[in-house]
Amino acid sequence: MIIEKIIYYYYECHSRLKRFLYNLHPNISIGKGTTIGPGCVIRCQYGGSISIGINCTISSGAQILTHGGHIRIGNNTSVNPYTIVYGQGNTTIGDNVRIAAQCCIIPSNHIFTDINTPIYLQGLSKKGILIEDDVWLGAGVKVLDGVIIRKGSIIGSNAVVTKSTNQYSVCVGIPAKEIKNRKL
Structure with a gap:
């Protein structure tokens, strides 16, 4: 019991210190x-910039990287x-979004139209990604550029989301397809 309290106190102090230090960065x-x-x-x-709301959890090993864009987490x-x-x-x-372990959210894509130019030299398309409130992404989900995951949606484990979803949809597979609507 005492060891658990010491461990909790250590992680709480560590988290507060990290939050304080990150907030020193102007962006x-x-x-x-x-x-x-x-x-x-x-x-x-x-x-770019990063804004993370109140009462969020950013778990061990997670990475949030702007690469010149803006990231807002509710x-x-x-x-x-x-x-x-x-x-x-x-x-x-x-707000109230659950993103399970080992997901990848990628709001850009390589341009690859010119076969005579190496792909990495052709630039990126950047449409962005919007994940609305009360969404749950299962473990290993990949969300690709240009997608809107609408309110109340659930994306099953290891799905690859290439197109926007309907509100309250349950989507699975590669590419992700709606199999159920929670509202109906």
Whole structure:
């Protein structure tokens, strides 16, 4: 019991210190009550900004990387272990969202139309990603550029979301397809 309290106190202090230090960066804002696990990377690379709401959980090993874009995470949202959120084309994640372990959110895509030019030299398309409120992404989900995951949707484990969803939809597969609507 005492060891558990010591461990809890250690992680709570560690999380508060990390939140304080991240908030010193002019382009990073992290709300009160948000916990940041060990080994997380929250970084503004090549510009951009990061805003994380109140009472969020960013679990161990998660990475939030702007790559020149903007990332906004709403209140009461959890980003679980080893999930990567990129911001190239801007990523907005709503309130009360659950993102399970090892998900990848990628708001850009390589342009590959010219077969005579190496893909990496052709640039990126950047439409961005919007994940609305009360969404649950299962473990290993990949969300690709240009997608809107609408309110109340559930995306099953290991799905690859290439197109926008309807509100309250349950989607699974590669590519993700709606199999049920929670509202009907």
